[in-house]
Amino acid sequence: MSLLEVDSVDVHYGDFQALWSVSLAVGAGHALAIIGANGAGKSTLLRTIAGALYPSSGSVLFEQRDISRLPAHARVKLGIAMVPEGRRLFPSLTVEENLKLGGFVRRAGPWSLARTYELLPLLGPLRHRSAHQLSGGEQQAVAIGRALMSNPRLLLLDELSLGLAPIVVQHLYEVIPDIMATGTAVLLVEQDIGRAMSAASYVHCLLEGRVTLEGGPAELDHTAVRAAYFGIRPG
Amino acid sequence: MVWVNAVLQGAMLGGLYALFACGLSLMFGVMRVVNLAHGDLSVLAAYGSVAIFDSFGWNPFVTLLVVVPGMALVGAVMQRLVLERSLRIGPLAPLLATFGLSIALENLLLQIFSPDPRILPIGSFGISSWQLTNQLSISWFALLTLGVAVVVLIGIEAFLKRTKTGQAMRATSDDPSTAELMGIDARWIYTVAAVIAMATVAVAGVFLGMRTTFTPSSGPDYLIFAFEAVVIGGIGSVRGTLVGGILLGIAQTVGAQINTADPVLAGDLFFLAVMVLRPRGLFRSSVLA
Numbered sequence: 001m002s003l004l005e006v007d008s009v010d011v012h013y014g015d016f017q018a019l020w021s022v023s024l025a026v027g028a029g030h031a032l033a034i035i036g037a038n039g040a041g042k043s044t045l046l047r048t049i050a051g052a053l054y055p056s057s058g059s060v061l062f063e064q065r066d067i068s069r070l071p072a073h074a075r076v077k078l079g080i081a082m083v084p085e086g087r088r089l090f091p092s093l094t095v096e097e098n099l100k101l102g103g104f105v106r107r108a109g110p111w112s113l114a115r116t117y118e119l120l121p122l123l124g125p126l127r128h129r130s131a132h133q134l135s136g137g138e139q140q141a142v143a144i145g146r147a148l149m150s151n152p153r154l155l156l157l158d159e160l161s162l163g164l165a166p167i168v169v170q171h172l173y174e175v176i177p178d179i180m181a182t183g184t185a186v187l188l189v190e191q192d193i194g195r196a197m198s199a200a201s202y203v204h205c206l207l208e209g210r211v212t213l214e215g216g217p218a219e220l221d222h223t224a225v226r227a228a229y230f231g232i233r234p235g
Numbered sequence: 236m237v238w239v240n241a242v243l244q245g246a247m248l249g250g251l252y253a254l255f256a257c258g259l260s261l262m263f264g265v266m267r268v269v270n271l272a273h274g275d276l277s278v279l280a281a282y283g284s285v286a287i288f289d290s291f292g293w294n295p296f297v298t299l300l301v302v303v304p305g306m307a308l309v310g311a312v313m314q315r316l317v318l319e320r321s322l323r324i325g326p327l328a329p330l331l332a333t334f335g336l337s338i339a340l341e342n343l344l345l346q347i348f349s350p351d352p353r354i355l356p357i358g359s360f361g362i363s364s365w366q367l368t369n370q371l372s373i374s375w376f377a378l379l380t381l382g383v384a385v386v387v388l389i390g391i392e393a394f395l396k397r398t399k400t401g402q403a404m405r406a407t408s409d410d411p412s413t414a415e416l417m418g419i420d421a422r423w424i425y426t427v428a429a430v431i432a433m434a435t436v437a438v439a440g441v442f443l444g445m446r447t448t449f450t451p452s453s454g455p456d457y458l459i460f461a462f463e464a465v466v467i468g469g470i471g472s473v474r475g476t477l478v479g480g481i482l483l484g485i486a487q488t489v490g491a492q493i494n495t496a497d498p499v500l501a502g503d504l505f506f507l508a509v510m511v512l513r514p515r516g517l518f519r520s521s522v523l524a
Contacts, residue, residue: 084413100402101406
């Protein structure tokens with residue numbers, strides 16, 4: 001039984017159709033990666049699951065409940081948290097206020113302010129700093145901590161690596177197993193195929209709004225992935 | 236001594252302007268809505284007080300107990316029925332909607348209360364003062380107005396800084412769609428902001444009515460003063476609004492000392508000077524602080 005099920009979802013921006021009958025499922029404590037090039041619809045898919053966009057057809061089920069029409073703020077209460085693309089911290093709030101705001105819905109669970117600082121020790125000394133004074137990597141760490149503070153059952157990570165140095169990305173990805181150990185499912189969007197393959201146990205590849213390939217990282221060979229990613233026909 | 240007196244009186248007049256302006260500043264800071272009906276809503280509050288006085292003979296200060304919650308309710312209804320709908324259309328729609336509301340309110344008040352000037356009587360308290368020296372005296376009422384303004388503005392600032400809802404309000408002001416992803420219902424936050432803004436407008440309106448006469452068409456004048464106070468202080472900054480209001484008041488009374496014919500002109504010139512020299516206001520803040 002899956003925690004999250006996305007069932008043949010179509011999403012439109014006005015007349016433009018961004019997703020075409022996309023389906024996927026994630027179980028509790030599992031990690032699923034969505035890879036694809038720029039504009040493939042990865043972020044659209046994540047935002048549809050978070051509730052920032054509504055599907056024009058198809059459904060999003062969370063713990064067997066249809067949440068397709070539920071607004072984003074109500075989904076957080078059910079246990080869906082998102083680290084949005086580009087971090088999107090609140091610049092007029094301090095690091096600690098940003099983290100506390102992540103816990104706005106007061107869901108019960110393992111994550112507290114203390115535990116978050118333990119997982120992301122670099123944030124401790126920065127707690128009274130204003131969010132706009134941080135480096136990109138520090139901001140991303142705050143964004144992760146902020147999402148965890150709502151004690152999510154499903155964590156959506158949109159392009160953690162965007163604009164960050166490889167060593168910083170490495171450190172950020174190292175916390176994902178700790179997050180999954182608490183039983184939280186992780187759904188991550190990534191352009192970096194290698195990073196996605198090593199973090200997740202199942203991978204979907206999107207191309208122009210359609211799932212072109214899916215499977216466990218071990219089952220997928222390089223040529224097929226490249227074909228699915230760039231839309232190059234093999235052979 | 237004349238100048239000291241002008242500055243002192245101006246500072247206290249400015250307290251009233253700050254009280255007017257803080258609701259305007261809050262609504263702009265949180266939902267980026269310029270409420271053109273702001274002045275008329277304060278006049279509505281003053282007439283609410285008049286109506287209660289006429290019917291029951293209550294002391295105008297006591298009418299605040301009814302007028303403030305009443306205006307808060309008006310704020311919630313206005314937010315849900317007018318502002319929220321118009322915000323969905325685009326950033327200019329609320330401007331038109333509140334402009335329409337302003338005209339409608341003014342004419343409604345004219346129908347009910349006639350264009351005759353009214354004042355809220357507060358008896359001898361209105362004219363008693365504290366004699367500092369021979370040439371210097373402070374009206375108790377003006378001092379009270381300034382005190383109320385300081386308390387209200389400090390209260391709003393503490394609310395934004397310390398409370399959970401206040402922090403959520405700052406976050407929503409920064410980025411409403413990301414705030415939604417934190418579980419914050421922006422509609423609720425906007426409603427809370429409108430309620431607080433209208434409660435402060437009610438206090439400002441009733442104090443205005445106790446200070447001087449007003450008519451159903453007094454609203455736009457006070458809207459201008461509120462605007463000037465907000466811009467001088469820096470848009471969205473609560474502390475800036477207090478300082479902005481006080482500086483505007485001082486500019487007007489000092490101006491009146493130089494040229495008694497048009498005290499408002501000096502305030503407008505000061506406002507223009509701030510616009511030219513520090514277009515973002517004296518307290519630089521793009522966000523609520």
